[in-house]
Amino acid sequence: MLPALSEKELDRLEDLLITYGNDYSVLNLAELNGFFTALASSPNRVNPEQWLPAVAGGKVPKFKKPAHEEAYTALMLRYASQVAEELADDPEHFEPLFEQSEGEEGPTIILEEWCFGYMRGTQVAEWSELPPEQDRLLKAISLHGLEDNFELLDSMSFDEHQACVPLVVEAAQGLYQYQKQHRH
Template structure:
């Protein structure tokens, strides 16, 4: 995770006003993976719940935060398109809870970001396309990491519960997310 993001949130006492650093990083990653570039000015307010008025006390504070977010977007976009994206260090599997809280928060942010870009995804990878299976696989994997207990219980009912499957999904996520991002860019350029 970007230390400057966590540090900024804490130093400015904004923990109650902004998404957590991990949720923010997940959200920004979803925006960086989106098939069409969406100007940060269109989604930055989602970081503070979509309220019209930002929680920042000065324009300089807002500008500093926006710069951190744009830099994070640039880093994530570059990593995704160069097949170098990995889970943030804080995101880990857990022996007791399947995944740790950081992973859940990151996936929550990813899912929130996906919903914002949903129309673009559905346009570029329509339901009847083979690319839609890749998109669906990535979204399912993110959802499993966000709520692994429910997924595990459902798998258990089917007699297919195995914690090793979560490890496989977690480990495959970088390849899947990078592949999806590169495929979406290719499709967008083809249109």
């Protein structure tokens, strides 16, 4: 069991994501948390060789310094295992790592990044079609995690948006528990 990342290590990981990021890569911890949640919730096992390039938008970055590459890979692997462990230990109380911002209406939970990461994870893990109940759960996530839905999201009020938060949390928990029973 690998130790969970400290605040400092999480900051370092986020710095590396930004430094080596591009338009197609995962750029923050919320998105990475969503990505790893989907991988951990996946019926198919996905190896780091498959998911590391996906995080970076297609291929692993060219690192300026060997130390960066080591830190990047080590922190990624530990964070992936940390998310998987949080899910395995207590799926019913699993809390996704959402971005938060201070809006006019007070603290706002931003679902988009986490959901985008999750949907990216489902693509990398090549999820097959889900039964209706689980498909409904996935739709709670894909509503905020696919560009096709931006127009719809723009038309939602602040309250409607925030009302989605528990639905996304419930979906993350439910999909994990469902897939756990159907692991290959």
